[in-house]
Amino acid sequence: MSPADHRNGGAAVVESLAAHGVDTVFGIPGTHNLELYRHLRAAGIRPVTPRHEQGAGYAAEAYARVSGRPGVVVTTSGPGLTNAMTAAATAHAESQPVLVLSPGVPTGTEGADLGLLHEVKDASGAMQRLVRWSRRVRSADEAAEAVTDAFASFTAGRPRPVHVEVPVDVLEQAWTGTVRTAGPVAAPAPDPGAVRRAAELLAGARRPLVVAGGGAVDAAAEVTALAEALGAPVATTVNGKGVVAEDHPLSAGASVRLRALQREAAAGDALLVVGSELGDSDLWEGRISARAVVRVDVEAGQLHKNCPATVALQADAADAVRALSAAPPAHPRDGTRRAADLRAACREEARADAGGNEEVNAAVRAGLPADAVLAGDSSQVTYFGSVHFFDLPAPRRFCYTPGYATLGYGLPAAVGASLARPGHPVAVLLGDGALMFSLQELATLTELGLPVPVVVVDNGGYREIRDQQAARGIPPTAVDLPTPDLAAIATAMGAHGLRTADPAALTALVADALSADRPTLVHLDARH
Incomplete structure (x- = not known):
């Protein structure tokens, strides 16, 4: 049976996405969002499946950051949505246009505490506290309208994320409506x-x-x-x-x-x-x-x-x-x-904090084309290094979240950046602490066959927090962590895995990785 035979609330959402030029969504299928996934292929929309909903949100944020087009996240209800909340809050802090779509409990059961699968006390209310607005719809027509309003909001002033919750019964509700597209909202003319x-x-x-x-x-x-x-x-x-x-x-x-x-x-x-x-x-x-x-x-x-x-x-x-x-x-x-x-x-002032991160960034920069995108993380190699010592020829080429300062952003950001600029080089440069927050997304890069160099500067845990503890006279506590064999993990995930202790070697390793058939993780041992 074709999707046209099931033209329902799920179709109302998906057709509205397609009408606004969406061709890629990031998310994980689940029991309650299947009526959204039913219609994606027919609408010409590619579903990309990160290994965690937070990764889906970060990928969508980076997609928006690099392309200037809204990123779209599809979660399932309950934990699927709450897993993506940190990414939604990141997009809000960083002023990026991201639409989060999730199913919700059936109409009439809101707050009833019935023990339903994935039941949340007030999912839309929780999201309302994190994003520009969150809307729980009551019909398939309202679902289509909410998506249109989302795209209008992205052009109305400062771009920020929004959330649309579609109850599971509305997703299954028959729909015979039509999609209304949103035109750009003109900014005020300067006085x-x-x-x-x-x-x-x-x-x-x-x-x-x-x-x-x-x-x-x-x-x-x-x-x-x-x-x-x-x-x-x-x-x-x-x-x-x-x-x-x-x-x-x-x-x-x-x-x-x-x-x-x-x-x-x-x-x-x-x-x-x-x-x-x-x-x-x-x-x-x-x-x-x-x-x-x-x-x-x-x-x-x-x-x-x-x-x-x-x-x-x-x-x-x-x-x-x-x-x-x-x-x-x-x-x-x-x-x-x-x-x-x-x-x-x-630059002289920045060098006081940079340590070896200037050398690492110079080596990675030399291995990449001028117009490459670099994805960083809340790692010293990023905020003491890449910010100051990785020069860019244009905007929208640096994925990093200085405001919300999340850990685990870099790998999924590379997924979104790669799909935002197909065929253009993307690299990741981050620390071992940040990598371990989203290591599973290396599997996503591998599945997509993306030749992304992932350079991991291993300083043995949470070095920034260790430094802050030292500055306060606190003995190192819960910050010195053993690093697993990252190259072996990369190989086990189907990527290439390499090791080096020489920052100067990174230039050739990064350049070679760009022509590989899959991502390459380079583990740089900086524990000295």
Whole structure:
């Protein structure tokens, strides 16, 4: 019997996904979501099966981060959904458009505590506390409408995840409806008066500085052009990494957290912040300010957060920055020397924390094409290493979650990134502690036949927490962990497994891995 013979609530959801251009979903089939899976193939949607729902969520988040298109997660009810909650919270903290779909208890049994399979007290209520919105629908028509509303929400301001819960009886409910597609929701146009004041302020500045955040990733050309016109160095947050190519003469790198950059901002006479909340995860207990601050953000609530604006522009980043380019600088200036000095000062500061992570990143960078995507994790090799020492030519090439700072992100992120840019190289660089949170997703990479180099820097457990304990005078407690034979595990999962103790060897190993027929795990022993 064909899916058309079972046109039901499951079809309402899946047809709505297809109508909005979805061709890939991440999830695990279960007893209660089978009516969703019934319709995927006929709709031209590929189901990808990570080995844990949290991995499905991280893969969807990275898919959105790299492609700019919404990632979609399909879970089953109860534990399937709760397993994905950490990933949903990550997507919210990192402002990524992710749609989580889950079945729910039958209509009329909400909160009844009947002992149903996978029964949750209030699944939608729990998700409501984590994402932009969560909706439990009551009919197949409502299910289709909720999916359409989800896609509308992704274009309405700051992108954030949403959740749709479809009761199992609604999934099975006959449906004869049609799908309504959502058009993009236009961002507010920048206020002309505010644009004029901001442009004049920037044009008259003698030492302007630009900070680009995650909200500027689709305004790279505009930010670069304005920086060139102003002769202004550009620093980025982690989520804005690559907005200005990091080999550009005006790039100061992803350096907003560094005190050298914060001192430069304070000494300047104008600071332009595009698409960033300037949160603690960006500034690492620091502070950024200037005599005059222009802020651009699509969300009004961000415009004065953590650093009040002298002039605030609520608008799409590309539109606002393009408008700011209308006023030419009053003082001819060449910011390249200032940017070079600033970048050198920031790199010197970053080296104080980097240890051997700079060398590791340099070796991995040398083994990859310039346009490769790197997936990191909450590992020292990422936040002390890749953030500062793995240069990118463009945005949407770095998968890392600095705000929610989850462990276990890197491997499933590589799954999502690889499917977001088919045929383009993707690599993973992370620590042993992070790897062990999601080691099972190596099997997913293997099943998909993805030639992803996975470089694991093994420092014997949770080194960052060990360092923090030492700083507080606490003896090492529960942080020194034995590492299993990772190369052997990789081989057992069908991947290639290699070992080395020489960071310099990584360049050739990573380059060779890109032409393999499956992923290659490289275990770098750094326990010394």
